Structures are given as structure tokens and as C-alpha cells.
Amino acid sequence: MTSGITHENNIEMLKFDDYRTYFLSQKVEYKPGTYYKYHSATSHMLGAIVHKITKKTLKEYVDQKLFIPLGITNYHWADAKEGISFGGYGLSLNNDALIKIGQLLLNGGTYKGKRYISKAYLNMATKPQSIKQDYVDNPNTKAIGYEYGFQFHISPNGSYRADGAFGQIIVIYNGLAIISTAQYTDYEFLYQKIYDHFSNIYEGNFDNEILNSYLKNLTFIQQNKDKFNLRQTFEMNANPLKIKHVKFSDDYILLTYENGQTDEIYYNFNQDSYGVSYFAKDLYMIKQPHWVIPNVEEDKLTLKILYIETPFFAEYKFKFKENHVTLEFKPSPNFLLNGFTVGSKR
Incomplete structure (x- = not known):
């Protein structure tokens, strides 16, 4: 993350037919190796170098060297436009x-007694290699820290972590690997809670009977409500999702897009x-499995x-309102869509 490039615009990058060209088109503001700035296209260039040397894509290389030996086969890795x-x-x-x-x-x-990553390399990768100069003395980054290794973030307490977007993380701290898959994105709050909670590890005996009794009583109560009764189709004005028509029925809506997809x-x-349904998945809009929570209030x-x-x-x-409908679309943070x-x- 010390390429010297300081401006990141992923939306602009997506306009390029080759993301390597986007990287090379950026202005280098600082001497490489002297200034930290998180930059996704810089990481992409590391993958491009792996491809150049091994003649394999990152997915092919990681499959061979790591994922398949570890039994990791059910995953998705997005391709750049250059293939x-x-x-x-x-x-x-x-x-x-x-x-x-x-x-x-x-x-x-090592995993189950077999070494997959060099210990010497991992020691280097998880130790400070650069300083996040904008984070130093920032009161909102006390737990996040201001040091960076090789694609790992380093916290002041010596822990290190792999940060995924939007709350997906692996933290190595105090002899534990702590996994979070959450929608919560206040990383300073999240890491401070992790470090507070796991600074001392309980080594006593757990009462499984009490724990199991508590878990059995956990439930989600869903309130019964009347159906939403409307059978009508509306033609929409131009919008970023390119929704052309919205058809309402008793128990579903049908969105028809300008390209004919639904x-x-x-x-x-x-x-x-x-x-x-369609939603942003990293670099593209694709169909993804979903769960729906409906709510109705008078005219909404x-x-x-x-x-x-x-x-x-x-x-x-x-x-x-009468023969008119207004759609307010609010997505969670993502790389493609805004509300x-x-x-x-009419």
C-alpha cells in the first residue's frame, strides 16, 4: 500500500477495460515505499504480477497451493475485466x-501439521512494514492502529488482522483467531470490543446445561399482519437501477429492468x-439468494x-398516493450502488 498513489476511485476504475491500465494511469504523488495509502488497484497489481510469473490467475494459484489442500471449495472470486x-x-x-x-x-x-506458508514470510507479513501516517495521533484509531504489514493490518497491542469490507474480519490476538462476519462497519468500536473482551481468557469449566437451556429459548417472534392488497403496474422514471416497471401483486413485486431482465x-x-434478486457483488450486479422482511404502514x-x-x-x-408511487432505494455500503x-x- 505504499505505491505512492494516493487517489482511489473504484467507480472510475470500473470504467476501464483493463484495471491494470487504470493503475498505470494514476499519478504517483510520493516515492514508492515512503507513503501509505490504501489502494485496491495496487493490490490488484500484485495479483497481476503473480499471474505474469506463474501463468495462473490468483484463483488458480491459491486453489492449487492453499484452498483445495485446506478443503476450501465453496467460495467466489470476482474476475477483473482483463480476465x-x-x-x-x-x-x-x-x-x-x-x-x-x-x-x-x-x-x-501450518494446518493439521502441514506447512503451507513460510514461517519467515508470515513473520514479516504480520510485523509493521509501513506507517499509516494519517492514523497517527488520531483518537478514532486507537484500536485500529497505524501500522501495516504485507496485506495485514497491525494493532498497537501487537495483534494483526485481515480486514474484509463491511465487517468481515480475521483477528489474531492473544492466542486466538477471532472471526467476525457482521454488517457492522465501525471498525474502531468493533476492535476495541474484541480487545477488551479477549484480553483475559476464561479457563474455567462452562455449565453446558445452563448454556443449552439458554440457547433453546432464543427465538425470533414474527408478528402476523394482513396482506398488502394492491394489483397494479407502474412505469418508473429514469433511475440508477434502470427499473422500468414495478408490478405489485398480493404477495410479490415484479421489477422489470430496461434490458428486459426481471x-x-x-x-x-x-x-x-x-x-x-440482483444486487451489487464486488465488481458486478448479479443474482444472489436473499431473505425478505416486509412491513406495511397505511400508504407504505x-x-x-x-x-x-x-x-x-x-x-x-x-x-x-392516488395513482402514483415513489420508490426510495437504500442499499447497504457496497462498491457499486448508491441510494x-x-x-x-404520471
Whole structure:
């Protein structure tokens, strides 16, 4: 992260047919190696170098050397437009995979007795190699810290971590590998809580009977509500999602896009509703499995779409007035979409 490039604009990068060209088009403000600035395209160039040397994409190389030997096969890695794995972000791993990687790091590069990462390299990668100069003396980064290794963040207490976007992390601290897959993105708060809680490790005996009794009583109560009764189709004004029509029925909405593709989103006030719909996934808009939470208030219908095994969600809030509907779209933080409000054509 010390390439000397200080300006990052991922939306601008997506306009390029080759993300390596985007990186090379950036102005180098500082002598490489002297100034820290987080820059996803810089990490992508490391992946491009791996591809150049090994003749394998990052996905192919990591599959061969690490993932398949560890039994990590159920994951997604986004490709850049030039046809190689994107090295800046776009790797989606489930909890099982994160636990295996956490155990690998905790063991200093070994897993089930076999070495996969050089101990000497890992020692270098997890020790300070550069200073995040903008973080020094910042009261909001006391737990986050101001040091960086080789693609690992270093905290003042000596712990290190792999930070994923939007709350997905692996922290190695106090002899533990701590995994978080949350939608919470206040990292300073999150890390401070982790360090406070795990600074002393309880070594006594747990009462499994009390624990199991508590877990059995955990439940989610869903209130029964009447159906939302509306059978009407609206033509929408121009909007960033390029939704052309919205059709309402008793238990679903049908979104039709300008390119002819559709999203049929079912909802039910009395039971869970699952389906698939388009949302931002790293570099692209793709169909993803979701869970729907509906809510109705007089002239409003709100559908909160939670995308399964991701930190992403989207809220569609429809407000009706006579023969007109207004859509307020609010997505969770992501790399492609912003919120907007649009009305139907009159």
C-alpha cells in the first residue's frame, strides 16, 4: 500500500477495460515505499504480477497451493475485466473457510501439521512494514492502529488482522483467531470490543446445561399482519437501477429492468420468504439468494432484502398516493450502488 498513489476511485476504475491500465494511469504523488495509502488497484497489481510469473490467475494459484489442500471449495472470486482474478477485493469466503484460514495463521502457517506458508514470510507479513501516517495521533484509531504489514493490518497491542469490507474480519490476538462476519462497519468500536473482551481468557469449566437451556429459548417472534392488497403496474422514471416497471401483486413485486431482465420478489407477513434478486457483488450486479422482511404502514410498503452469507442488504420503500408511487432505494455500503428516490410516470 505504499505505491505512492494516493487517489482511489473504484467507480472510475470500473470504467476501464483493463484495471491494470487504470493503475498505470494514476499519478504517483510520493516515492514508492515512503507513503501509505490504501489502494485496491495496487493490490490488484500484485495479483497481476503473480499471474505474469506463474501463468495462473490468483484463483488458480491459491486453489492449487492453499484452498483445495485446506478443503476450501465453496467460495467466489470476482474476475477483473482483463480476465484475471481481481486482487483488490472480490473474494467471498464462508465461515468455515475463514475459520480454517484463521487456524492456519494462528499456527504460524501450518494446518493439521502441514506447512503451507513460510514461517519467515508470515513473520514479516504480520510485523509493521509501513506507517499509516494519517492514523497517527488520531483518537478514532486507537484500536485500529497505524501500522501495516504485507496485506495485514497491525494493532498497537501487537495483534494483526485481515480486514474484509463491511465487517468481515480475521483477528489474531492473544492466542486466538477471532472471526467476525457482521454488517457492522465501525471498525474502531468493533476492535476495541474484541480487545477488551479477549484480553483475559476464561479457563474455567462452562455449565453446558445452563448454556443449552439458554440457547433453546432464543427465538425470533414474527408478528402476523394482513396482506398488502394492491394489483397494479407502474412505469418508473429514469433511475440508477434502470427499473422500468414495478408490478405489485398480493404477495410479490415484479421489477422489470430496461434490458428486459426481471426480479420477482416474494414476501409473506407470516413466514420467512426466500428468493434471488440482483444486487451489487464486488465488481458486478448479479443474482444472489436473499431473505425478505416486509412491513406495511397505511400508504407504505417496505421490503428489506438481506442477501444470504453476505454483509449486503437493500431496502425498497414504496409510498403510494392516488395513482402514483415513489420508490426510495437504500442499499447497504457496497462498491457499486448508491441510494436514490424515483417516482412513477404520471
